[in-house]
Amino acid sequence: MPVSRITARFDKAKAENRAVLVAYLMAGDPDLETSYEALCALRDNGADIIELGAPFTDPMADGPAIQKAGLRSLAAGTTLKDTLALAKRFREDDPDTPLILMGYANPVHLMGYETFAEAASQAGVDGSIIVDLPPEEDAPLRAAYATRDLAVIRMATPTTTESRMKTVAENASGFVYYVAIAGITGAGSADPEDIREGVDMARRVSGLPVCVGFGVKNGEQAAAMAHIADGVVVGSAFVDNAKTAQESGDLGLAASGMGRLAKELSEAIRSVRLEPSAT
Amino acid sequence: MSIQNTWDQWPDEHGRFGDFGGRYVAETLMPLILDLETEYRAAKEDPAFAAEMDDLWKHYVGRPSPLYFAERLSEHHGGAKIYFKRDELNHTGAHKINNCLGQILLAKRMGKTRIIAETGAGQHGVATATVCARFGLPCVVFMGETDVERQKPNVFRMKLLGAEIVPVSSGTGTLKDAMNEALRDWVTNVDSTFYCIGTAAGPHPYPELVRDFQSVIGREAREQIQEREGRLPDAVMACIGGGSNAIGLFHPFIEDENVRLIGVEAAGHGVETGEHAAALNGGLPGILHGNKTYLLQSEDGQIIDAHSISAGLDYPGIGPEHAFLRDTGRAEYLTCTDQEALDAFQLCTRLEGIIPALEPAHALARVGEVANDLGPDGLLIMNLCGRGDKDVFSVAEALGVEI
Numbered sequence: 001m002p003v004s005r006i007t008a009r010f011d012k013a014k015a016e017n018r019a020v021l022v023a024y025l026m027a028g029d030p031d032l033e034t035s036y037e038a039l040c041a042l043r044d045n046g047a048d049i050i051e052l053g054a055p056f057t058d059p060m061a062d063g064p065a066i067q068k069a070g071l072r073s074l075a076a077g078t079t080l081k082d083t084l085a086l087a088k089r090f091r092e093d094d095p096d097t098p099l100i101l102m103g104y105a106n107p108v109h110l111m112g113y114e115t116f117a118e119a120a121s122q123a124g125v126d127g128s129i130i131v132d133l134p135p136e137e138d139a140p141l142r143a144a145y146a147t148r149d150l151a152v153i154r155m156a157t158p159t160t161t162e163s164r165m166k167t168v169a170e171n172a173s174g175f176v177y178y179v180a181i182a183g184i185t186g187a188g189s190a191d192p193e194d195i196r197e198g199v200d201m202a203r204r205v206s207g208l209p210v211c212v213g214f215g216v217k218n219g220e221q222a223a224a225m226a227h228i229a230d231g232v233v234v235g236s237a238f239v240d241n242a243k244t245a246q247e248s249g250d251l252g253l254a255a256s257g258m259g260r261l262a263k264e265l266s267e268a269i270r271s272v273r274l275e276p277s278a279t
Numbered sequence: 280m281s282i283q284n285t286w287d288q289w290p291d292e293h294g295r296f297g298d299f300g301g302r303y304v305a306e307t308l309m310p311l312i313l314d315l316e317t318e319y320r321a322a323k324e325d326p327a328f329a330a331e332m333d334d335l336w337k338h339y340v341g342r343p344s345p346l347y348f349a350e351r352l353s354e355h356h357g358g359a360k361i362y363f364k365r366d367e368l369n370h371t372g373a374h375k376i377n378n379c380l381g382q383i384l385l386a387k388r389m390g391k392t393r394i395i396a397e398t399g400a401g402q403h404g405v406a407t408a409t410v411c412a413r414f415g416l417p418c419v420v421f422m423g424e425t426d427v428e429r430q431k432p433n434v435f436r437m438k439l440l441g442a443e444i445v446p447v448s449s450g451t452g453t454l455k456d457a458m459n460e461a462l463r464d465w466v467t468n469v470d471s472t473f474y475c476i477g478t479a480a481g482p483h484p485y486p487e488l489v490r491d492f493q494s495v496i497g498r499e500a501r502e503q504i505q506e507r508e509g510r511l512p513d514a515v516m517a518c519i520g521g522g523s524n525a526i527g528l529f530h531p532f533i534e535d536e537n538v539r540l541i542g543v544e545a546a547g548h549g550v551e552t553g554e555h556a557a558a559l560n561g562g563l564p565g566i567l568h569g570n571k572t573y574l575l576q577s578e579d580g581q582i583i584d585a586h587s588i589s590a591g592l593d594y595p596g597i598g599p600e601h602a603f604l605r606d607t608g609r610a611e612y613l614t615c616t617d618q619e620a621l622d623a624f625q626l627c628t629r630l631e632g633i634i635p636a637l638e639p640a641h642a643l644a645r646v647g648e649v650a651n652d653l654g655p656d657g658l659l660i661m662n663l664c665g666r667g668d669k670d671v672f673s674v675a676e677a678l679g680v681e682i
Binding site: 160 | 304305309310456463563564565567568579
């Protein structure tokens with residue numbers, strides 16, 4: 001039964017002739033209660049899929065916004081177990097919204113791939129993106145996921161050639177996360193026309209939906225990406241709301257700010273009717 | 280694992296040393312490191328590449344470095360004869376340049392036009408900036424803020440050499456943070472940039488190629504000791520941060536199972552205090568900076584900042600080949616505290632008239648015990664991998680002397 005919630009969500013969006021909105025937030029930033037409220041606000045305002053970041057001290061692919069989000073979360077004492085518990089709490093009264101764990105390999109490796117997979121499965125998580133586990137290194141994770149309804153989501157980039165894409169696509173599931181710019185999260189944005197070919201190639205080779213992320217911050221950019229992709233991922237712009245909330249001392253601003261942004265992005269994406277070639 | 284007499288066959292085709300090593304990088308970097316591997320294989324086969332390296336090593340670096348009998352230190356300890364492999368006499372004052380030359384020549388072959396590097400003590404940064412000046416390549420060095428502060432002379436040297444220094448404030452502003460930032464720069468500038476890693480760690484093929492470039496140390500030492508003593512040493516010793524000088528000394532002796540390979544990790548205030556940089560003696564296997572190896576980490580898998588008086592050893596990981604040599608028992612790994620290193624620093628300076636860097640002072644601190652263990656007929660080679668000029672300010676401070 002492979003990755004049923006994710007597939008269902010893409011099918012639903014396809015039926016509505018639109019792309020999905022994938023929203024990222026860091027678990028425990030600035031605390032777990034706030035993250036829970038933010039998860040609900042994202043869902044209630046049109047986020048189709050939620051990526052729940054697990055904090056790591058050395059996030060080598062992330063820019064300053066997500067680096068600092070991770071440090072805020074770690075300062076509050078958030079562990080991988082806490083992140084999984086947060087997912088479980090959300091899943092208790094939300095049976096449908098796909099939840100993807102996003103993070104780095106070391107905490108998962110130390111917990112043990114099998115233990116992690118079981119805990120993630122119990123928590124109602126639907127898959128993971130482990131940034132520093134490329135296809136060459138994710139065999140133990142795949143083995144642990146094989147018997148469970150968990151997706152191994154992999155990344156493609158503008159530097160990914162077609163032959164490399166075949167390696168990336170092999171054993172990948174859920175969707176392909178297409179990194180729009182060679183760089184770190186939260187940096188400059190890509191011109192959709194520059195990556196259209198790469199996105200099409202990733203979709204053709206993998207047979208999976210392709211979501212584009214990195215550098216998308218507002219409705220206008222999201223709408224532009226929605227023309228060429230099956231989904232649009234937004235991270236740093238959401239995370240900035242947790243920063244604002246902590247700095248102002250009013251943690252409620254995190255959920256309300258993220259909700260507002262999700263609404264803007266979701267409406268922008270829904271305003272775009274996909275061209276037949278991209279569906 | 281069938282490892283008998285096949286020590287030099289690692290890494291395997293997956294870039295692994297046993298279970299360690301590998302290529303744990305974001306997909307953005309995969310095409311680059313696969314490319315680098317192909318280029319490195321080609322360079323290794325190319326006699327012109329080796330000839331250019333040899334020429335530069337000889338005329339620019341000053342190789343071979345001497346193998347020196349430390350007579351008074353040997354007498355002082357009263358055990359085996361202690362030899363120093365004098366890599367502190369290299370141009371730029373440490374072993375780092377052996378590797379930089381190799382990597383920059385590789386970068387040139389690959390048509391890269393911009394070099395980035397991370398640095399802790401500043402030795403690798405200085406060596407990279409030096410070679411970049413020599414070849415007219417722009418050089419950007421990432422250095423933790425804390426290290427910028429405690430290694431001011433090296434910061435100025437790099438600037439004189441034309442390098443741009445980027446102080447890194449994330450984390451605790453030390454070597455690991457500098458490496459994170461260098462990796463971030465690399466993924467952002469994939470087309471133009473070559474990442475010149477300073478130690479035998481990182482994603483495959485870096486641990487292998489850095490080891491190969493540094494192995495000139497062990498090859499020379501092997502030849503020199505046989506010339507001087509007519510036989511192989513009983514033990515070779517080196518300090519370990521990431522472990523490049525140690526693996527460079529060890530590797531040419533790796534098949535000689537009667538030669539003990541001994542690394543010395545920085546124990547900071549003591550391994551039991553938690554404030555140290557001894558990944559093998561006080562860490563657990565994990566994944567960081569592109570490779571699986573021993574790491575200082577919390578119960579949740581978060582990386583713990585290392586502590587050492589020596590900026591060059593202040594790293595929470597260790598090259599993957601050392602992790603492998605430790606687990607298989609082929610090499611031994613001892614520790615040395617800040618205080619012991621300071622004592623050894625002074626002892627060597629007074630007895631031999633050689634001011635060592637604080638990094639090899641860690642190996643010096645354990646030399647006496649190993650020499651005694653080997654006995655008066657024994658032969659020991661220690662890699663004096665850097666000179667102490669850069670450290671005189673921090674040593675003065677540690678000794679409470681105002682200069």
